[in-house]
Amino acid sequence: xxxxxxxxxxxxxxxxxxxxxxxxxxxxxxxxxxxxxxxxxxxxxxxxxxxxxxxxxxxxxxxxxxxxxxxxxxxxxxxxxxxxxxxxxxxxxxxxxxxxxxxxxxxxxxxxxxxxxxxxxxxxxxxxxxxxxxxxxxxxxxxxxxxxxxxxxxxxxxxxxxxxxxxxxxxxxxxxxxxxxxxxxxxxxxxxxxxxxxxxxxxxxxxxxxxxxxxxxxxxxxxxxxxxxxxxxxxxxxxxxxxxxxxxxxxxxxxxxxxxxxxxxxxxxxxxxxxxxxxxxxxxxxxxxxxxxxxxxxxxxxxxxxxxxxxxxxxxxxxxxxxxxxxxxxxxxxxxxxxxxxxxxxxxxxxxxxxxxxxxxxxxxxxxxxxxxxxxxxxxxxxxxxxxxxxxxxxxxx
Ligand code: 3PG
Numbered sequence: 001x002x003x004x005x006x007x008x009x010x011x012x013x014x015x016x017x018x019x020x021x022x023x024x025x026x027x028x029x030x031x032x033x034x035x036x037x038x039x040x041x042x043x044x045x046x047x048x049x050x051x052x053x054x055x056x057x058x059x060x061x062x063x064x065x066x067x068x069x070x071x072x073x074x075x076x077x078x079x080x081x082x083x084x085x086x087x088x089x090x091x092x093x094x095x096x097x098x099x100x101x102x103x104x105x106x107x108x109x110x111x112x113x114x115x116x117x118x119x120x121x122x123x124x125x126x127x128x129x130x131x132x133x134x135x136x137x138x139x140x141x142x143x144x145x146x147x148x149x150x151x152x153x154x155x156x157x158x159x160x161x162x163x164x165x166x167x168x169x170x171x172x173x174x175x176x177x178x179x180x181x182x183x184x185x186x187x188x189x190x191x192x193x194x195x196x197x198x199x200x201x202x203x204x205x206x207x208x209x210x211x212x213x214x215x216x217x218x219x220x221x222x223x224x225x226x227x228x229x230x231x232x233x234x235x236x237x238x239x240x241x242x243x244x245x246x247x248x249x250x251x252x253x254x255x256x257x258x259x260x261x262x263x264x265x266x267x268x269x270x271x272x273x274x275x276x277x278x279x280x281x282x283x284x285x286x287x288x289x290x291x292x293x294x295x296x297x298x299x300x301x302x303x304x305x306x307x308x309x310x311x312x313x314x315x316x317x318x319x320x321x322x323x324x325x326x327x328x329x330x331x332x333x334x335x336x337x338x339x340x341x342x343x344x345x346x347x348x349x350x351x352x353x354x355x356x357x358x359x360x361x362x363x364x365x366x367x368x369x370x371x372x373x374x375x376x377x378x379x380x381x382x383x384x385x386x387x388x389x390x391x392x393x394x395x396x397x398x
Contacts, residue, residue, distance in 0.1 A: 001168045001393060003044060006142045010049035011106050015140035016041060016170065017157045019149035019373060020056035020074045020111070023356065027073040031356045034149065035077050037373045041146045041170035042082060042109060051104035053139055054078075054111045055092065055157055056147060063119030075111050086111055092118055093135040101139050112139075121156045133160035146170025148177075149352070149374040151389030152381075158389040169393050172373065177390065179370035180381045183348050188313035189215055194305065194336060196221025197319025197353060200241050200248065202379070206318070209383045211254050216261040216312075218305050220297045220321035220332060224265050227252070233286045236270065237293035263308055267298030269322065269329060276326040295329040296322025302335035309339045318350040318379060324357045333357050341367035350378035 006014075018038040023030045038054070045052050059069040072088060079086040087110035089100035100110045115121045120132020133156040137143075143165040145151070150158050151173065161167075169177075183191075193214045195203050200223035210217060219227055222239035229235050229242075230249045255262040268285055270292035271278035282298045283289070297305070302321075309315055317340055321332030337358050340347050347368045349355055352375035358368065365371055372378040380387060 002174065003041070003144060003168050003170065006144075006166055006168050009045060009142070012050050012141040013101055013104070013139065014045055014050040014052050014142045014144055015136065015161070015165070016045065016052055016054050016144045017147045017150075017161070018042075018054050018056045019147035020054070020071060020078075021058050021149060022074060024058075024073060029073060029077055031359055032077055032081075033355055033359055033371070034373050035074060035081060037148075037172050038078075038146060039081055040175075041144060041172060044171065045144070046082065046084070046107045046109060049106040051101070051106060052109040053097075053101050053104070054109060055115055055136065056111070057116045057121070057150065058114050059116075061114060061116045063116065063122065065113075065117040069114055069116070071111055071114050078109070078111065082109060084109065089113055093132070093139065097139060115155075115157050122153075123156070126160075129154075129156040130160045132156040133164055136161050137164040140165055143167040144170045145389060145393055146172045147389075148173050148372070149377050151374070151387045152377040152385070154388040159392050162389075162392045167393060169390075173390070175370075176372055176374060176378070177381070179348060180350070180372065180378055182346060183314060183316045184213075184382055184384065187213070188346065190312050191314045192216045192218065192309055192312035192316075194218045194220070194309065194315065194317040194340075195319050196223065196321045196333070196336075197351070198222035198239055200226040200244050203319070204244065204247060205383045205385075206379045207251055211251060211258055211260055214260055216263060216308055217255065218263045218308055220265055220301065220305065220336070221319050222294070223319070224297075225294055227264050228285050231264075234288060234290065235294065236288040236290050238270075238288065239294070261308075263304065265297045265301040266304060267300045268294045269296040269298055269332070271295050271329070274323070276328065278328070280328050295326070297332035299331070302332055305336060306339040309336070309343055312343060313345040315340055315343055315345055315347045316350060316382065317348070318354055320353055320357050324361065330361065334361050337361055337363050348372065350382070351375045
């Protein structure tokens with residue numbers, strides 16, 4: 001169901017579940033990508049004369065208010081982008097929220113305080129989540145689900161709320177699902193997947209499902225060292241998940257059996273400590289000194305990955321190639337972003353970190369076909385898992 005299905009919206013109170021979970025340095029937003037991604041839906045509702053209450057989480061507070069997770073810093077930026085003064089309620093369903101929503105004029109927008117300050121949002125039992133969703137539902141006449149980054153969570157504002165009000169998918173959710181399904185359903189070939197990031201455990205599901213689909217899987221970042229160790233190389237102080245050595249060994253065997261090219265780094269940039277000014281040295285992957293840790297893929301690997309990406313008809317990239325937050329160790333991530341930005345195929349960047357990397361390293365977003373706002377959500381969609389926040393909208397549509 002799309003926003004059209006909600007009918008005339010002038011004067012209606014519309015609750016919009018957005019994902020305004022932006023990275024903050026104190027109260028400074030370091031990447032506003034998720035706020036900008038919420039604009040198509042919000043602008044559309046404003047133009048339709050709806051009274052818009054935006055609900056979102058930020059970080060992972062444990063069901064009670066914590067100042068560092070307040071959504072207040074987001075309000076100013078949202079107002080600038082929307083070109084209107086955005087109101088802010090200091091609670092989510094209490095008197096501040098009720099008064100703020102009641103005070104909205106047609107076409108006006110308010111942000112309600114962090115959903116996760118309420119234990120019902122992420123409660124384990126259906127009853128508790130439903131009870132909180134009922135309090136939320138009392139604030140609106142209709143519900144628009146547009147927080148793509150959170151659609152893989154069965155939480156009150158994502159799932160139960162959609163059962164209580166006329167509900168529709170927002171513009172961002174529609175665009176995300178359409179773009180990511182282009183990658184999963186019948187991708188044009190060669191289909192190349194680039195995976196990075198620190199934790200191999202986070203990517204096992206996606207590798208598992210892609211071993212039957214992708215033509216090539218390139219693995220960099222901290223997760224690559226578990227593969228290197230499984231191949232018998234010493235990885236020094238690099239990130240390593242000993243408990244996954246058997247799984248990755250099985251994946252490497254399955255890749256061979258399925259004719260999927262699994263490409264691992266051939267060189268790596270190491271340093272004696274995890275810090276921005278640690279002295280970098282480039283070594284072959286089987287020459288990592290015992291007292292050093294891997295911080296980035298090396299230049300030979302960047303070149304190799306570039307060759308493996310440039311002829312792709314479809315590319316999906318999730319996870320940085322190294323510690324890109326430190327300029328000395330950003331070269332690998334920059335190189336991958338660079339080839340992707342020039343690749344003639346359909347290019348999708350998934351995930352919070354890789355999306356932030358692309359923007360923070362200065363790449364123009366328009367050089368990529370799609371930059372997802374979802375980390376876990378985009379991976380689970382690629383994996384083919386059912387996403388509660390999407391299926392509830394589809395069920396409702398039925
Ligand atoms: C994200 O950052 O991936 C989304 O905002 C979801 O956050 P969560 O992992 O805390 O549910």
